[in-house]
Amino acid sequence: FFTLWLYALEKIRRGEDRLIWIFPATMLLWANMHGGFLAGIGLVLIYAFGELFNRKNSLKYFGILALIIPVTLINPYGLNLWNYIIEAAIMPRPYIWEWNSISLSGPFHIYKGIKIHILAGFMLFVLFTLIVSINLWLQREKPDWTRIILVAVLLYLGINHQRHTVFFMLAASGLFYHQYLNLFSPVERFIKNKIAAKAYKIWQPIKYGSGYLLLGVIFIYSRPHLSDSIIVDPFVYPVGSLEFIKQNNISGNLATTFGWGSYAFWKLYPQCKVLIDGRYEEVYSNDVYAKAMQFSEHGKNWQNVLREYHSDILVLPKSVYTRSDALSLTDWKIVYIDGVSVVLLPKNKVKPVYIDPDYRNPLYWKEDLSKEVKLN
Incomplete structure (x- = not known):
């Protein structure tokens, strides 16, 4: 929706007002599919004020706002x-990394031993946009306040919240496409001078077709990796601990960290209920979330959370909780340890013998995403 709206707004700037119908029509879908429709409203606002600063007709953009905002009320919850x-x-x-600001210290992808920042693509777009902006300034181009405000706002949002970097890349790549190409014109001239005219004619379709070729190669390469199963890293997630709970048919209220909650919910539902999972703001109240994070992040008086929510099973991360923390729970006993976590049960519920799964067995790393989950 964001890309479509950006395209339509640029067309409307060029006088194609017949496209205005797109906004209320697609807002009806957007508002009922995802809360990101707020980005669409922000986008139209930027164009409205940008064109105002450009001393052009901005009324039609405020008119679009007048059309789309009432449409957002057509949803199952209305004004709520x-x-x-x-x-x-x-x-x-x-506690959610994608909502944190960008850090040059990571995270990184490791490709054949080479560390590549996970947001390297965003950083490349920022560099290209900076070079293009300097070129336009040196050429004494009349400032386009709509584009300036849009790029500045999206860059700020992207730096402050990593998940918003995609908006900057979509906008910058669309608005500065031709300027990006001009950055590589010296390379094009070099190729043209070095090869014969006939060969250069062949080079033209190769140049424009290479993008589609690259997409095809990526698709073919990715196809074998697209399956209904995933491999869970046993040195990142409590694979052994959850398998221990599952195989020994231990049920009840499970307290574990926020980062492991969704995996535990997937693995153990309906056998266990989890303290918190990734749906937190949609499902859990702010008070429950705060208490869950108090436990998850080893906050002050974290033991009180276990009592308040009547925990029956604990899966503690070894990176956050020490052995002395586990032993401080005098009514609990450690019954299993894997690569990253420990399982504790109330002493009065501990059995003399348990099935002890080997978390290093690759059989336990595989999760079938196509399995049927029966909801109560």
Whole structure:
């Protein structure tokens, strides 16, 4: 939707007002599919004020806003949807990395031993946009305030919240496509001078077709990796601990960290209920979330959370909780340890013998995403 709206807004800037119908029509879908429709409203606002600063007709953009905002109320929750959207938009999410600001210290992908920053593509777009901006300034181009404000706002949002980098890349690649190409014109001239005219004619379709060829290669390469199963890293997730709980048919309220909650929910439902999982703001109240994070992050008086929510099973991360922390729970006993976690049960519920799965067995790493989950 964001890309479509960006395209339509650029067309409207060129006088194609017949495309205005796209906004209320697609907003009806967007508002009922994802809370990101707020980005669409922000996009139209930027164009409205940008064109105002450009001393051009901005009324049609305010008219678009007048059309789309009432459409957002056509949803199962009516006006109450906005209460949630506003809360979600300003809610701090310090424990979710994609909502954190960009850090040059990582995270990284490791490709054949080479560390590549996970946001290297975004950084490349920022570099290209900076070079293009300097070139336009040196050429004394009349400032286009719409583009300036749009790029500045999206760059700020991308740096402050990693998940928003995609908006900057979509906008920059669309708005500065020709300027990006001009950056490589010296390379094109070099090729043209070095090869014969006939060969250069062949080079032209190769140049434009290489993008599609690259997409095809990526698709063919990715196809074998597209399956209904995934491999869970036993040195990142508590594969052994959850397998221990599953195989020994241990049920009840499971307390584990926020980062492991969704995996535990997937692996053990309906055998166990989890303290918190990735649906937190949609399912859990702010109070429950705060208490769950108090336990998850080894906060002060974390033991009180276990008592308040009547925990029956604990899966503690060894990277956060020490052995002395586990032993401080005098009514609990360690019954299993894997590569990253320990399982504790109340002493009065511990059995003399348990099945002891080997978390290093690759059989336990595989999860079938096509399995049927029966909901109660």
